[in-house]
Amino acid sequence: MFLSDELYGQYNIDQVLVELINTKPIQRLKKIHQAGATFLVDHHFNGNRYDHSIGVMLLIKKLGGSVREQIAGLLHDVSHTAFSHIIDFVFDNSEENYHETIFEKVILDSEIPSILEKYQIDSNEIFEIDNWELLEKELPKLCADRIDYTLRDMHTYFGTPKKEIEAFLNSLVIVDGEICVNSIEMAEWFTVIYYQLAIDYFLDPISIYSYDSLAKIIKLALQNEMINLNDLLLDDMQLMTLIQESNDKEILELINCLNAKVELEENDQDYDIHRKGKRRIIDVSVSLDGKTIQQSSLLSDKIAKMNKIAIEKSEKGTFVKIKR
Secondary structure, eight states: OEEEETTTEEEEOOHHHHHHHTSHHHHHGGGSBTTTTHHHHOTTOOOBHHHHHHHHHHHHHHTTOOHHHHHHHHHTTTTOBTTBTHHHHHTTOTTOOHHHHTHHHHHHTSSHHHHHHHTTOOHHHHHOGGGOTTTOOOTTSOOHHHHHHHHHHHHHHHOOOHHHHHHHHHHEEEETTEEEESOHHHHHHHHHHHHIIIIIITTSHHHHHHHHHHHHHHHHHHHTTSSOGGGGGSOHHHHHHHHHTTOOHHHHHHHHHHHSOOOEEEOSSSOSEEEOOOOOOOOOEEOSSSSOOEEHHHHOHHHHHHHHHHHHHHHHOEEEEEOO
8 A cells, every 4th residue: 555645755555554544543643633732722733643643654664664663653642642742731741741651551452453463463562662763762862753743743834845854854864773864954954943843832822821721621621520531532622522511611611711812922020821841852863974973962053052042941931921
């Protein structure tokens, strides 16, 4: 089967991947917004976890990863709750990893293990995230997951040119199992767009406001037993419908405020919301000769300066004043 993607083009994928793509957990991701709660305030942010999961799978294939690692890439987000990371805000989970804690259960409760067994693949092998060098790396390194959501979100939401993305993808090299770029210029380019997403967008007042508001709604609905944790594995709109059907006056007022146009400003002296969020600092690995690896912040004063600013912003967080 040939599969086309906006960023990576067309690839012929293995039959096991075709069958996995058609499972309910993967198809559900079409209705889980990548931008989470922000989608409710600005429908422009309408990318979904399905496209990202397909993208990670294809990027791993492009980089020479095994079929098993492509499977791990395809499945890595199946346990995201409705509105992606919103549950981390509900539980004040600074690591933003709730979906990882339920990952195995979501897969084992689905048809996925039987498909893997059909192709002589042990589910437990897929669960061992440390097996997959291309899929996941701790910050500040590059990995397929981090690369795809950065490129995809910046292209979809902010118009990063396809030509620039292709140039970056062509610069990627694998050295000792690590994803690197082959030039300082490409390291600088990726660092710029990464921080536009991870700092300027993730910590933008509209993002902070929308997540804070929806987290309050979901927390209240859980406390009042209008929904339970299993309901969070519905899709975005199914969960919102379930909450709205409670007809709880306080919750309906909060939803109305979330959907309304709101005027916000950053104000660290007079604020209604303050949030830091997960610290996201990138230091792209560079290999100029295809053999040795160097950290880009040691090669580029521009990157070192961007990292310093990003650290300061992450530590300060965003102070949001609701003006309306």
